[in-house]
Amino acid sequence: MSGTSTYVPKSALGKWFESRLPIIGLVHSSFVAYPTPRNLNYLWTFGAILSFMLAAQIVTGVILAMHYVPQANLAFDSVEHIMRDVNYGWLLRYLHSNGASMFFFAVYAHIFRGIYYGSYKAPREVLWILGVIIYLLMMATAFMGYVLPWGQMSFWGATVITNLFSAIPLVGKSIATWLWGGYAVGDPTLNRFFSLHYLLPFMIAGVVVLHVWALHVVGQNNPDGVEVKNVARDTVAFTPYATLKDVFGLAVFLIVYAWFVFYIPNYLGDADNYIKANPLQTPARIVPEWYLLPFYAILRAIPNKLLGVIALFSAIALLAFLPWLDTSPVRSAKYRPVFRVFFWAFVAVCLGLGWLGSQEITDAYVLAARILAICYFAFFLVVLPLLGLLETTRPLPPSIADAVLARTKGGSANVAVGPAEKSAV
């Protein structure tokens, strides 16, 4: 992780250690001296919030794993044992299950912020793709975690999702059998899902390190989407400025998290998952967790199973191609008035798909889901490529400092430079 390291060890021991392993200097340059654009808004605190959520999920998850039994006949009862008998087991489990939802809430805020401000554009393509990989790993981890309580929705959700692979021509059935470790979802499936659910978060942590590394090489994007030109004028030091802002953002986020955990802990879950898995009884309606609903709606909108699966996966994969699908040289939606309209329409489409994903299938449902699915793909494949050519963008500010000054005009805007110096830049 690069950056301007201004770290000078003070003690003799510090000097001795730093000359052998410069890790304190690395941390100092990455999280203390690291210059952050001075115009970042609170949407930029979700990076720190996501790091916190990953750590929180790993800590609560490791403790839950000490009490959980990954065995088809015992899993459900072991979760109830955690809820009733383990000291603060109810708290750990509600923190973990609602933590998954909060993690996704934060990641969606983070992703949509990236789209709104064009954070994926050069030179941040690799940073963005690493983020898409993290998102994919998160979905796999969350899905497998949802299977572990072995309730009705766990079992039937696992059946539906693993069955998607059987749509692959020729080898599909064999792949499904291989995933299950049998001819249907059962004890071997539960065991391997538990193993992978424990493994994947550490892989996420690994990719997060790469994500942060890439971020610190290319620097943060910012709401005005213009690059840092003068470190002294355009940026502030990570500590204390960004650190304090992140910690405040996190504290507010924790209020929402605590609300879910302590007052509405089962609101986001499905009631059916408090019924022990029964392979002989299909629930009235099989619904994934809320964060997967838009993709589920796309899957169900298409009457052919293979095409549905292809649409589902391409809906996610398209994200990785965003840097090349969006042809506009201007990053921020602030200076792209037409894009801004399409962006909010896209958010509405995603919410609409999410709602449809939770509903029963009717003719009106299928029609609405198809229209919205077409809109979803059109945003990536038609709107973004064409808009870059057709849109008249607003003039960009010459620098971040100028953008900040324009907004705090007349205020106490002491960017440590006089007006003469400003015009020279």
Next chain:
Amino acid sequence: MGERSERMTMIRLRTIALASAALLGFAAFAPAGFAANEQPSPPPANEAKQGASQPTPPTEAGEEQPSPTRQSWSFSGLFGTYDQAQLQRGFKVYHDVCANCHSLSIPFRTLSDPTGPGFSDAQVKALAATYQVTDTEPNDKGEYAKRPGRPSDLIPGPYPNPEAAAAALGKAPPDMSTLVKARKYERGFPWFIFDALPFDQYQEVGADYVYAVLNGYTKADDLNWNLYYPGHKIAMPKPLSDGQVDYTDGTPTTVAQYARDVVSFLYWASEPTLVERKKIGMRVMVFLIVLSALLYFTKKRVWEKAH
């Protein structure tokens, strides 16, 4: 300038390529609208189940059932707690009526939980001893001995396993330890959003549903017809009738009162830590709100230097 026009040409070319890719995408969608209506997920089970469960069409419009009405419960809201006397009455209804068919897999000892039914340790010990429990480990003779229950045991069900219950009753009655949490009714848009918000926080849909079902046996000539059960045909015949269970505290012995008490008891059984959860929650919320306020002013002070 040359660099710029080159870049524009590149962008234009790229756009044409992508637009054609988009058209291909639409082409893939177009036939979808005309193809056979074959769904990748298995929701038909729903229709099959609903269809089978309503051989006699009810007088009301088709298979629709009304939504349960929202009740007021002592355990709802920010400061909700359990009413100890009510849980003890509810336990009596469970013990005298429900337990004939339903199991309730919770340990006896939790019945003395001070925020729950709050029976004395002696009462729980005496209650446990009225049950016969088979040891899970063989004794020194290699036999699985039967012995009187202890407070640490799970309450034994009326049948050794769900199969035995199904053989005797036609269908295995669900275990009641998480029953109330496992039931819901559709709230629909936009109500489900308000349900999550402070001061409304409607989290008792399951309780209201079970309460409605217990009061929903409105046809005297058909004890398996229920107003609120999906499809109206319920396997459990009318379980409660007025005066069936004796109350010693003067509470009315009506079906509505029994239903209210037993649902409260079952809510406790599925969420025994609710009182502790809400109590800790209040401290956590106050702490976090104060912390956020302090952090906000600290942040503001520090950033003043930068602006």
